[in-house]
Amino acid sequence: MKKLSSLLLALCLVLSLGVGAFAADGIAPEDLKIGMVCIGDNNSGYDIAHITGLEEAMEALGVPAENVTYKYNIGEDETAADACYDLAENGCQIIFTDSYGHQSYTQQVAGEYPDLTFVAMTGDQAKQSGLANLKNAFNHTFESRYVSGVVAGMKLAELIANEELIDENYDADGNVKLGYVGAYPYAEVVSGYTAFYLGVKSIVENVVMDVRYTNSWFDITAEGEAANALMSDGCVIISQHADSTGAPSAVQAYYESGHTVFCVGYNISMLEVAPDVALTSAANDWSVYYTYALQSMIDGTEIATDWSEGYNAGANKIFPLNENAVAEGTAEKVAEVEAALTDGSLQVFDCSTFTVEGEHPTSFLAIDLDGDFEGDEGEAIDEDGIFHESLPELRSAPYFSLRIDGITELS
């Protein structure tokens, strides 16, 4: 009897603890305080995309606008840790850092504040850090890039059909040349340019692409120079994974000097700087993730360590097509491709559509455990030959780093 009653008592205790903990975990929207560390401010398209996403999420969930504290122009150095500490000390329950390089500092502060939630947006160390309160999130940007590649491919097909291309636009094997301005030779960029290339290739089979790196996320001059170098090599369409308007401006100028060139932007609409040549821009809709993360805080549920969604969740998009520049029928084709990405019938990295050193890849280990830059575990290619990018059970940040045939990295 005594045993039974003590058992009951223990059970009650456990239950009440559980309920109590659950109730304590959820935070009413008006009490939810958010910290946001930005690498730039409202002058940078990348930060605007995050700020807009967060503000849309707050509005949708009824979190008052004054509950967010922004830290602008925080570099990828110890000032990022300073900013996180400061937000933590000032009562923020969830703190986002928006740039990859903030991550190790976010992690440092997360280790000291285990009761608060930290999200290193676009980061990749949450799982390996072993910290329960550190999260990563990344949209399927590669899907947007694939769709923007389809737009470019439609344009290319039109240019070929109208015989608007010149000899310099073809390589020795008769492939049309594309150009890509990349920031760093990092998996995120490789994954992106490969997706763009495959998007073009899905429309026009005989294409090759040159990639030039600027070694900066934001450098108007270097991006413009890289685009100029690519165009003088004969590249017809220039896309980019860098945050400025440098490349589209250069393409517009080259077009005005009498050449046939077009471009695809990133993060912001390039119509203002390149009204004749910008076809569209690949983009992310971060509000999907911010809504999910804030809703989880309000409900008191655990936020996924790695979150990654794409068209299926509405987290990806391209900017409205430039009707002055795109080929006829592009809108219909885009709608068809977007629908196929949304329902999963189309996979961007289908290994049957590309080769690495002449072979269709069959195996790729995504996760590097010991820091030697070689994958140690996490098979990303399934038996049907589909490379699954940004699988949440592996890692939300892109890991596709295969250098496929047809693409040449120049610098």
Added chain:
Amino acid sequence: MNNHEPLIHIAKRDGMVWWRAWLVRLAAAIAALLVCALFIYGLTKLNPVKVYAAMWQGAFGSARRSWITVRDATILLCIGVGLAPAFMMRFWNVGAEGQVLMGGCATAAVLIYAGRALSTPMLLLIGGAASIAAGVLWGVIPAIFKARWNTNETLFTLMMNYIAIQITCFLVAKWENPKGSNSVGIINQQTQAGWFPAIFGQQYMMNVIIVLALTVGMYLYLKYTKHGYEISVVGESENTARYAGISVKRVIIRTMALSGAVCGLSGFVAVAGASHTISTSTAGGRGFTAIIVAWMAKFNTFVMILIAFLLVFLEKGAIQIASQFKLNDYASEVVTGIILFFLLGSEFFIQYTVHFRSHGHKKEVQA
């Protein structure tokens, strides 16, 4: 009729009593705050008092914020202290940025390559020595050229900065972690090997101790030693120095070695004591800001403490008002600019008197 006196007549003062000089500076600071208040209210309609309070909050609003202000001010002060002997010798060392970066790179190299093998005290000792060596190298090269071939040291030290920046970029690419991120990340994040240990429970206490020791040491060196005297003579006139039997070449090289050593050591403090990483933002323009610190303080290292704190206070305050009032960074840069303009301008009124011509009798405007 034959009075052709100009409208404004400027004359050098014989010297102002120290307390009057400080009153002028105080008046300049107050005037600067008033002009800033007009600017803030005129442009944003915010209450300037609240904005100033926010700036104070940003720099000293909590224990952590105060320590961050101290941490950044000590590094700026350290670089300023390093520049003092060179400037006193009228050797325009604008190469502190590069000397700091080279010191930082040397420290980072020690922490990265020996981080597993050696204990923290050993790492700090070797890292400190390496940073001094790197700083000396970067300071002495332009000094030798100046001493032997009388090259222009301003251009030379400036160019050395760009070399140092490129070397830093190269090393960041070499040491980047994870690969492709273009960032070294936090060095020895798990083990904290080679980081300054906390003293009295304060993470940045060791930075303060090192830099204060350098500040006092440099003050004594410049004011009371034979070397210090030689530096000021060379600074006044090289010919006088030569006549007095001072080897100008030796003084130039020796002094720049010292200047580079302290700047290199600033890089050590910045890497091992503050950021625990290396990038071009390890110096981040502080090598240039420190020139203002050294000049405004007239090479008096104790006054430099005040100036360094003022500049860092303005910077932290700027971040806070950007965050709190959604004021763009440019607004706070204007505020900083106005304050510096007034403070630097006030030095003019301390050095010179201004006479206005008037009918019949001269009126002297005492600043």
